[in-house]
Amino acid sequence: MKTSLKWAMMLLIAVALAACSSKSDDKNATSVVGGGATGAGVGTNPDFDDSMDARMAKILGIEKNTIYFDFDRDTIKPEYMSILQANADYLKKHPNARILIAGNADPRGSREYNIGLGQRRADVVRQRLVTMGVNANQMRTVSYGSEKPAVSGNDDFAYSQDRRDDITYDNAG
Amino acid sequence: MKKYSIWILITTLMMCLSSSALAAMDIQITRGVVRAIPIAIVPFDTNNPNGPNDISRIVANDLSHSGQFQVMPQSRLPQQPHDADAVSADLWKTLGLDDLVIGNAVPAGNGQTTVNMTLLDLFHSNQSTPTVLMRQSYTVADSKMRALAHHISDIIYEKLTGEKGVFSTRLAYVKVTPMPNNPRHKLYALMVSDVDGHNAKPLLTSTQPIMSPDWSPDGKQIVYVSFETKLPQIFTSDVATGQRRLISSFAGINGAPSFSPDGRSLAVALSMGKTNPNIYTIDLGSGNLNQLTNDASINTEPSWAPDGQSIIFTSDRGGAPQIYSIDLASKQTQRMTYLGSYNASATYLAGSPTKISLLHRDDRGFNVAIYDLQSGTMQILTQGGYLESPSPAPNGRMIVYSTNVGGRRMLGMVSSNGQVNIRLPEVSGDAQAPAWSPY
Incomplete structure (x- = not known):
């Protein structure tokens, strides 16, 4: 709540600044913009912010709640099993905890096809956590495809950072 | 509720940011053209040449980007006539030009401008008088100048290729x-x-x-x-x-x-x-x-x-x-x-x-x-x-x-x-x- 208030303040200031410098033809934009407030209608997710991610990583005893994948693969490499085990242990001990597993692809190729690749990566981790004994109801998955690259750049290192699952806690339980 | 209010703020912010940032958008041609219709767009007679609403420049850009036209660079134009009588057809034909666009833009008061454009055929004309393929006149608000320029590109494109243009x-x-x-x-x-x-x-x-x-x-x-x-x-x-x-x-x-x-x-x-x-x-x-x-x-x-x-x-x-x-x-x-x-x-x-x-x-x-x-x-x-x-x-x-x-x-x-x-x-x-x- 505090964070979002701070955000709103920062944005207000930014809006004020932008309004000062904007030109007269900006007025046209108002008639076109109408989106914003209609039609959303799915649930009440708390905001995941960095501090929540950082706090959970600390509790889980891991550096970062992220699992990386090889090119064109959705197999979980052995070095990431400890991260999954830490999440599984926590989720089993805290039945009210809820996570979102977000699968991602590197930015090459078709965006919608990459959504498919990211979903495979998200679901393979979800399935592994189920076999580790986590209740399926504690987990949601989503694919962001190549819409949320971890780093910008078009080299193999950047791509290796982009091909990942981010696990975030909606609710620490 | 809290989410939406932030969203609206962001929308407002984006409106200001985007319309000023994108005004500087420009176009780069990365490859050349072969076997396209040769055409020249003579800069229109206007009291605001090379301004953001310079109709002849917008038309020249539109047509050259289509891949269907070879637009003669302004620096190579042998003359810059503004009406058909002043066009020396043989001067253009020796340069291999098929078509020529000329025109002017005259203030009409009340924030409006009258734009006259003429499309001339050099290829099928005898040496002294080019054939007028199309002549149009428009009086529009200055804020609609870019839209008018794209419309003019469309009608030129359609007249010379037989297909609808996509510039609007x-x-x-x-x-x-x-x-x-x-x-x-x-x-x-x-x-x-x-x-x-x-x-x-x-x-x-x-x-x-x-x-x-x-x-x-x-x-x-x-x-x-x-x-x-x-x-x-x-x-x-x-x-x-x-x-x-x-x-x-x-x-x-x-x-x-x-x-x-x-x-x-x-x-x-x-x-x-x-x-x-x-x-x-x-x-x-x-x-x-x-x-x-x-x-x-x-x-x-x-x-x-x-x-x-x-x-x-x-x-x-x-x-x-x-x-x-x-x-x-x-x-x-x-x-x-x-x-x-x-x-x-x-x-x-x-x-x-x-x-x-x-x-x-x-x-x-x-x-x-x-x-x-x-x-x-x-x-x-x-x-x-x-x-x-x-x-x-x-x-x-x-x-x-x-x-x-x-x-x-x-x-x-x-x-x-x-x-x-x-x-x-x-x-x-x-x-x-x-x-x-x-x-």
């Missing part, structure tokens, strides 16, 4: 910019601009990704994917009013929406809580779903055949993404592409029923190509290697795409004959997922 159409695309004060977070905006990148305005903004815009056949609606709840949903927005309608919010993937040619249904990719998406149609009137594919591979990017009887889509059922076609009545499926290990993002090219534009990968990376379904030939149109989201113009003569330039995504356009390739640089952020409007 629009683009929808997604613009991604770093959040002020927190560059790790992004702002996503669904933008609508003129076809040359000018006049860009946000139709919607969000702190979560927006994907895959597609225009309704009447140009009044845009359908797209929004992750505003952190999960994907499909919405339509009314382009004029911004009014939104939630179309699809099933478990898992809600993606790749595509309007049917009659505008009554959408084809979409839905995973229905499973891992792999399948192709469905949604009747926009009744909301009825019709499942077309049913297998455990990625099936996505549906795009309708012009007759509405079949849909082409991307599937990796053969091990790698390729283009397939499914007949709506029989559900009979046919693989369409075999060349190369990756073909995706296919759309039928207007005006040529056997050709599709697509994203094709070879050893040079991902490029825009045209594939002829009849002859089985693949014509690769670009060389960048980092291209995505090809979307053809409604006359099939140009294709807009997104590419990587110096670490940022920009829009580009390539003519379907591969001869002209231009960029529409963004001043800041990334421009991606373009969709060309209908006429």
Whole structure:
């Protein structure tokens, strides 16, 4: 709540600044913009912010709640099993905890096809956590495809950072 | 409630930012032209030459970007006449010119300007007097000057090629910019601009990704994917009013929406809580779903055949993404592409029923190509290697795409004959997922 208030303040200031410098033809934009407030209608997710991610990583005893994948693969490499085990242990001990597993692809190729690749990566981790004994109801998955690259750049290192699952806690339980 | 108020703030912020930033958009020609119609656009007689609303400059840009015209550079014009009597036809004909555009712009009071344009035929005329092919006069508000210039480009294009021009159409695309004060977070905006990148305005903004815009056949609606709840949903927005309608919010993937040619249904990719998406149609009137594919591979990017009887889509059922076609009545499926290990993002090219534009990968990376379904030939149109989201113009003569330039995504356009390739640089952020409007 505090964070979002701070955000709103920062944005207000930014809006004020932008309004000062904007030109007269900006007025046209108002008639076109109408989106914003209609039609959303799915649930009440708390905001995941960095501090929540950082706090959970600390509790889980891991550096970062992220699992990386090889090119064109959705197999979980052995070095990431400890991260999954830490999440599984926590989720089993805290039945009210809820996570979102977000699968991602590197930015090459078709965006919608990459959504498919990211979903495979998200679901393979979800399935592994189920076999580790986590209740399926504690987990949601989503694919962001190549819409949320971890780093910008078009080299193999950047791509290796982009091909990942981010696990975030909606609710620490 | 709290979420929405922040959203509205962001929308306001984006409106201010985007309209000032995009005003500086410019066009770069990256390749030359061969075998196009030679034409000269003489700078119009105006008291505001080279201003942002310089009609003759906009017309010259439009025509040269189409790939159908070779526009003579201003520095090589042998004379700069403003009416037909002053044109020395033989002077132009020795330079190989077929057609000449002349005109003027005169203030008409009340913030209006009268624009006169004349299209002259040099090729079929005797040496002393050029033939007048077309003469038009318009009196419009100064704010409509760019629109008028694009209209003039359209009528010249149609007169000389026999096809409709696309210079008055629009683009929808997604613009991604770093959040002020927190560059790790992004702002996503669904933008609508003129076809040359000018006049860009946000139709919607969000702190979560927006994907895959597609225009309704009447140009009044845009359908797209929004992750505003952190999960994907499909919405339509009314382009004029911004009014939104939630179309699809099933478990898992809600993606790749595509309007049917009659505008009554959408084809979409839905995973229905499973891992792999399948192709469905949604009747926009009744909301009825019709499942077309049913297998455990990625099936996505549906795009309708012009007759509405079949849909082409991307599937990796053969091990790698390729283009397939499914007949709506029989559900009979046919693989369409075999060349190369990756073909995706296919759309039928207007005006040529056997050709599709697509994203094709070879050893040079991902490029825009045209594939002829009849002859089985693949014509690769670009060389960048980092291209995505090809979307053809409604006359099939140009294709807009997104590419990587110096670490940022920009829009580009390539003519379907591969001869002209231009960029529409963004001043800041990334421009991606373009969709060309209908006429």
